Structure formats: C-alpha cells, structure tokens
Amino acid sequence: QQQVKQSPQSLIVQKGGISIINCAYENTAFDYFPWYQQFPGKGPALLIAIRPDVSEKKEGRFTISFNKSAKQFSLHIMDSQPGDSATYFCAAGTQMKYIFGTGTRLKVLA
Amino acid sequence: SAVISQKPSRDICQRGTSLTIQCQVDSQVTMMFWYRQQPGQSLTLIATANQGSEATYESGFVIDKFPISRPNLTFSTLTVSNMSPEDSSIYLCSVEVGMNTEAFFGQGTRLTVV
Numbered sequence: 001q002q003q004v005k006q007s008p009q010s011l012i013v014q015k016g017g018i019s020i021i022n023c024a025y026e027n028t029a030f031d032y033f034p035w036y037q038q039f040p041g042k043g044p045a046l047l048i049a050i051r052p053d054v055s056e057k058k059e060g061r062f063t064i065s066f067n068k069s070a071k072q073f074s075l076h077i078m079d080s081q082p083g084d085s086a087t088y089f090c091a092a093g094t095q096m097k098y099i100f101g102t103g104t105r106l107k108v109l110a
Numbered sequence: 111s112a113v114i115s116q117k118p119s120r121d122i123c124q125r126g127t128s129l130t131i132q133c134q135v136d137s138q139v140t141m142m143f144w145y146r147q148q149p150g151q152s153l154t155l156i157a158t159a160n161q162g163s164e165a166t167y168e169s170g171f172v173i174d175k176f177p178i179s180r181p182n183l184t185f186s187t188l189t190v191s192n193m194s195p196e197d198s199s200i201y202l203c204s205v206e207v208g209m210n211t212e213a214f215f216g217q218g219t220r221l222t223v224v
Contacts, residue, residue, distance in 0.1 A: 034213065043114075043202055043215035044153065089152060096141050096206045096213060100153040 002027060004092050006101025013108050019077040021104045023090035026071065030092040030099075033066065035075050038087045038103075047088070048075070080108045112137055112207045114216035122222045123193055130189045131219045133203030138183035141206035144176070147218070148199045156201075159186040193223045 005024045013019045025033075031052055036044035050057045050064040050073065057064045063076040073092075077084055087105050091098040113136040123129050133142065142159040157178055158166040165178035180186045190197050200218040207214055 036215075041220075043217045046212055046214060049212065091153075096143065097155060097158070098153075098213065099155075102152045 002099055004090060004099045004101045006090050006104060008104060009102070010105045011107070013080045013106065015080065015082060015108055015110055017080050017108075019080045019084070019106055019108070020074060021088055021090070021106075022072065022074045023092070023101050024070075024072045025092040025099075027092070027099075028071070029094055031094045032092070032098075033064070033073050034091050034098070035062075035064065036089045036091065036100075038089065044089060077106075080106075082108045082110045084108050111212075112139065112205055112214050114203055114205060114214060116203055116216040116219050118219055119217060120220040120222075122224060125194050125223055127193055128189055128191045129193065129221060130187050131201055131203075131221075133186045133188070133216055135184045135205050137207075139205040139207060140183070142180060142186045143204040143213070144178065144186070144188045145202040145204060145215075146199045147202060153202065156188070159188075190221065193221075195223045197221065198223045 007022050034049035035047045037047045038044045048059050048062045050066050052068050061078045066073045085107050087103045089103050090101040115134045117132045144156040145153045147153045155168050156171045159178050159180040161180045177189045200220050202218045203216040204213050
C-alpha cells in the first residue's frame with residue numbers, strides 16, 4: 001500500500017515533442033503529489049506539485065494531470081528541450097513524508 | 111524556497127568507520143528529513159529529524175546505525191555508523207518550506223565505503 005509505481009523507466013523524445021511520465025499510487029491517504037527533476041551529481045529539485053482537489057496544474061511547459069479515482073497522476077513536458085534531459089521522480093505522501101517512484105531517465109534529442 | 115548546504119559533498123570511507131553528515135538551512139524550518147538514494151535508485155526516507163526530541167525512523171532504519179541530531183531549527187546531522195560497502199549511497203537532507211508543504215533537497219553527500 002506504500003508503493004508508487006512510475007513508468008516508463010527511460011524515455012527518448014525528439015526536441016519539441018511531448019514527454020509523458022506516469023505514476024500510480026495505492027494509499028488513498030496521500031494528499032500531495034510532487035514531481036522532482038534531478039541532474040547528475042545534484043539533489044532533486046522540485047518541479048511542480050499538485051493536491052487531489054484539482055485535476056490539472058500547469059506551470060510553463062510542465063503540466064500535472066491527476067486522476068483521483070484511478071489513483072494515477074502524470075507529468076507532461078510540452079515542447080521538450082535538450083536541457084530537460086534529466087531523471088524525473090514522482091512522489092506521493094502526506095505530512096511531508098513521501099514515497100518516491102523509481103525514476104524516469106529522460107533524454108531529449110537535439 | 112530555502113538554501114540547504116550539506117557537508118561533506120562526498121567522501122570515501124573505510125569499512126567499520128563512521129561518517130557524520132551536516133545539513134544547514136538558511137532559515138528556520140520545522141521539518142527536516144534525511145533520505146538515502148542508492149546508486150541508480152530512487153529516494154528512501156530514513157528518518158524525520160525532530161527539534162528537541164529523538165528522530166523518528168522509518169521501517170528498516172535504526173538509531174544505532176543512523177543516529178541523528180537536531181539541535182536547533184536550522185541544523186541537523188546524520189551519522190552513518192560502522193559502515194559497510196552496502197552503505198555506499200547519496201544521503202540527502204530535505205526541509206519543508208512554507209504553507210504549501212513543499213519539500214526542498216540539499217545537493218546530497220555521495221558516500222563510498224571501501
């Protein structure tokens with residue numbers, strides 16, 4: 001009940017394309033769903049987050065879609081750029097205690 | 111946001127020894143957390159560092175192996191005790207900032223045990 005399943009494990013996208021990463025959670029008590037971006041040798045950086053009272057949140061080229069009934073949420077990166085090449089982690093939790101997904105290594109081709 | 115400084119940034123240690131990792135935040139924060147990221151893996155919460163009381167450990171992590179101090183609202187330490195090669199990981203400090211309960215991470219400490 002504490003798992004967060006993330007897919008795909010790796011993703012290759014052409015510059016300008018859309019990158020989509022999916023996550024599924026099990027614990028219905030989770031009330032905060034952040035996405036983190038991590039570059040090699042760096043700590044994870046908060047990208048965007050959503051709470052279950054909304055179905056979508058958009059910040060620039062990044063959008064989270066949230067489906068509470070299905071217990072799924074996804075990250076969409078529009079107009080993907082080579083600088084977006086990084087590992088992305090979804091997370092789910094409550095009261096600041098997060099379960100992280102296994103990560104998606106994104107490569108955007110120039 | 112918050113500026114989180116971790117020291118050391120990396121270290122190579124002999125098995126059987128201990129290493130203390132420091133986490134300094136540029137503002138007072140209520141919640142501080144320690145995570146472990148094993149090579150090529152995701153992040154796993156080790157414990158919550160509570161100011162003025164003992165840390166709260168997650169399943170699979172114990173105080174004797176990972177003692178934590180939290181002397182004030184801007185600082186915490188994590189000690190990795192009696193290290194073995196299996197402890198080779200990145201150890202990350204995380205803090206909660208603001209009303210939105212956003213969590214921010216330090217750069218991490220890359221530990222290699224030989």
